[in-house]
Amino acid sequence: MSSQIAADSVPGRQKRDLSSVRYFQSQRFQNRVATILIFLVLIAGTIFVMLPFFWMISTSLKRPGTEFAFPIEWIPNPPYWPNYPDAWTLLPFSTWFLNTVNITSVSIIGHVVSCAIVGFGFARIRFVGRDVLFVLVLATLMLPYPSIVAPLFLLFKNLGWIDTFLPLIVPTFFASNAFYIFLLRQFFRTIPMDLDDAARVDGCNTFGVFWHIALPLTRPAMGVIAVFSFMLHWNDFLGPLIFLSTTENFTLALGLRFFQGQYQVQWSLLMATSLVILMPTIVVFFVAQKYYIQGIVVTGIKG
Amino acid sequence: MLGKNRMFWRRNIEGYLFISPWIFGFVVFTAGALLGSFSISLTKWNVVGTPEIVGLANYQKMVEDRFFWQSIKVTLYYLLNVPLNVVLGLLLALLLNQKVKGLSVFRTIFFLPSVASGVAVSLLWMWIFNPRFGIINVLLKKIGIIGPLWLGSEAWAIPALIIMSIWGVGGGMLIYLGALQGIPTAFYEAATLDGAGAWKKLLHITVPMITPVLLLNLVMGVIVSFQVFTQAYVMTDGGPNYATLFYVMYLYQQAFVWFNMGYASALSWILFLIILVFTVIILKTSSSWVYYESD
Numbered sequence: 001m002s003s004q005i006a007a008d009s010v011p012g013r014q015k016r017d018l019s020s021v022r023y024f025q026s027q028r029f030q031n032r033v034a035t036i037l038i039f040l041v042l043i044a045g046t047i048f049v050m051l052p053f054f055w056m057i058s059t060s061l062k063r064p065g066t067e068f069a070f071p072i073e074w075i076p077n078p079p080y081w082p083n084y085p086d087a088w089t090l091l092p093f094s095t096w097f098l099n100t101v102n103i104t105s106v107s108i109i110g111h112v113v114s115c116a117i118v119g120f121g122f123a124r125i126r127f128v129g130r131d132v133l134f135v136l137v138l139a140t141l142m143l144p145y146p147s148i149v150a151p152l153f154l155l156f157k158n159l160g161w162i163d164t165f166l167p168l169i170v171p172t173f174f175a176s177n178a179f180y181i182f183l184l185r186q187f188f189r190t191i192p193m194d195l196d197d198a199a200r201v202d203g204c205n206t207f208g209v210f211w212h213i214a215l216p217l218t219r220p221a222m223g224v225i226a227v228f229s230f231m232l233h234w235n236d237f238l239g240p241l242i243f244l245s246t247t248e249n250f251t252l253a254l255g256l257r258f259f260q261g262q263y264q265v266q267w268s269l270l271m272a273t274s275l276v277i278l279m280p281t282i283v284v285f286f287v288a289q290k291y292y293i294q295g296i297v298v299t300g301i302k303g
Numbered sequence: 304m305l306g307k308n309r310m311f312w313r314r315n316i317e318g319y320l321f322i323s324p325w326i327f328g329f330v331v332f333t334a335g336a337l338l339g340s341f342s343i344s345l346t347k348w349n350v351v352g353t354p355e356i357v358g359l360a361n362y363q364k365m366v367e368d369r370f371f372w373q374s375i376k377v378t379l380y381y382l383l384n385v386p387l388n389v390v391l392g393l394l395l396a397l398l399l400n401q402k403v404k405g406l407s408v409f410r411t412i413f414f415l416p417s418v419a420s421g422v423a424v425s426l427l428w429m430w431i432f433n434p435r436f437g438i439i440n441v442l443l444k445k446i447g448i449i450g451p452l453w454l455g456s457e458a459w460a461i462p463a464l465i466i467m468s469i470w471g472v473g474g475g476m477l478i479y480l481g482a483l484q485g486i487p488t489a490f491y492e493a494a495t496l497d498g499a500g501a502w503k504k505l506l507h508i509t510v511p512m513i514t515p516v517l518l519l520n521l522v523m524g525v526i527v528s529f530q531v532f533t534q535a536y537v538m539t540d541g542g543p544n545y546a547t548l549f550y551v552m553y554l555y556q557q558a559f560v561w562f563n564m565g566y567a568s569a570l571s572w573i574l575f576l577i578i579l580v581f582t583v584i585i586l587k588t589s590s591s592w593v594y595y596e597s598d
Contacts, residue, residue: 042398049415051438118322140329145530147571155339253423
């Protein structure tokens with residue numbers, strides 16, 4: 001960075017004016033300094049953000065038992081790959097993986113379908129009491145999940161649903177996330193009303209408008225909700241902790257916690273497993289980054 | 304006239320049909336659960352036996368329960384992360400909004416930690432905060448500082464968790480960035496014509512224009528901070544010496560470790576009320592500092 005500036009500024013200085021004091025006061029110089037400062041801050045931030053990830057990868061490639069060796073070996077040489085298969089097979093992670101995939105995928109479908117229908121209702125149909133009910137939807141954003149988890153536990157216990165996936169899945173089919181309803185409503189409102197009217201003239205009923213007009217036009221929005229819902233359920237801990245009890249029914253998050261209890265100081269194994277569990281969320285983020293960022297930006301603009 | 308009437312009914316029936324999944328979910332899983340929780344809070348009940356009605360005794364017990372007050376203290380202390388995250392997130396967004404090169408790369412990097420969460424991240428930070436072999440204290444030692452015990456120290460456990468929360472600052476940053484990019488450039492052009500400098504533009508255009516988003520992040524930050532659980536459960540188990548006994552951690556212990564459903568439900572209601580009061584206070588004061596374009 002600094003060499004670039006030196007190279008740029010020397011001819012400029014000779015041509016324009018010879019007094020270096022003038023140059024240091026010039027707008028151009030000040031802009032340069034500002035740019036460099038901004039970059040320095042951003043790079044410092046990058047180090048703060050990336051160091052934990054680096055530390056995680058580094059530890060996961062150390063032979064178990066050598067995590068506590070001094071001096072710290074930043075890049076393990078040679079990297080010890082067996083940690084990954086070892087950690088995965090020490091405990092039934094494959095079962096937990098399938099359970100998590102199961103719960104997550106069904107929940108995504110539940111959220112996308114139910115929140116789309118409800119969001120459409122709030123965005124496109126003018127019925128009596130709509131605004132009051134929508135305020136109620138937003139009010140539930142404030143309601144902490146831990147506040148209702150005890151009565152929910154009792155409800156599901158009476159239904160005989162404890163230690164099944166139902167308590168985690170069923171509520172998603174009833175638009176259990178107010179934030180998703182809100183986001184989808186915002187997206188549906190951006191479609192011009194003329195399209196609805198035109199479709200009605202062509203003989204579409206309201207469901208037809210929803211199905212043939214609104215849904216195809218808001219496919220990216222559905223993607224946003226699917227990605228959000230994926231992140232939420234993949235990482236969820238409190239729900240599975242309360243509703244699942246036998247190890248065969250555990251999710252990855254719960255299994256990882258169990259693993260921690262069994263292999264407390266085996267940090268290389270713990271980091272290898274943690275990394276594998278985080279991987280899908282990171283991959284989904286990179287693949288669906290456009291959707292994800294769009295969803296959050298909409299929150300910002302319409303918030 | 305008749306047609307209009309029929310249209311009216313049809314619209315209403317269709318409207319309610321469309322939102323019926325939410326209505327059912329709200330009645331059963333939200334309102335029902337809240338009311339259920341209130342009636343349970345008036346009882347003494349360990350799930351297996353029959354509930355014994357005790358009136359407001361659970362709420363009275365709370366006043367004298369030193370663990371309840373400890374959990375309030377811990378949670379309020381942790382709330383410090385909210386202003387820190389708001390300021391740092393805004394700062395990052397302002398920097399990234401300066402048309403820097405590599406904007407999208409930096410944006411992705413800073414946002415990445417907010418994607419990662421849950422048990423895996425808690426374990427990662429446990430290892431980072433390891434007093435002897437964790438990366439923080441190893442680096443501190445390099446510059447001659449003997450780092451604290453972090454999660455093992457009563458004084459440093461909450462600061463450690465706040466540092467960990469700052470790692471996720473990119474989530475807020477992204478929201479601010481969206482808001483910043485939504486400010487019409489015409490505002491800045493007009494200000495330049497009027498002779499306003501960079502500082503004045505920031506103070507009189509940028510900040511007022513994004514106050515609605517600041518408000519949103521502030522409110523959401525407070526709500527989320529009151530619900531901290533996973534970190535405390537996985538990393539410290541509420542310790543050392545109850546230094547990280549977060550409110551929800553204590554609620555969980557009462558409900559699912561000791562099965563004091565009555566007392567736990569009372570705690571649930573108080574949590575709900577605390578969050579309600581905080582939100583209302585923030586919203587009430589917001590009219591004096593939040594700027595809405597339509598005003």
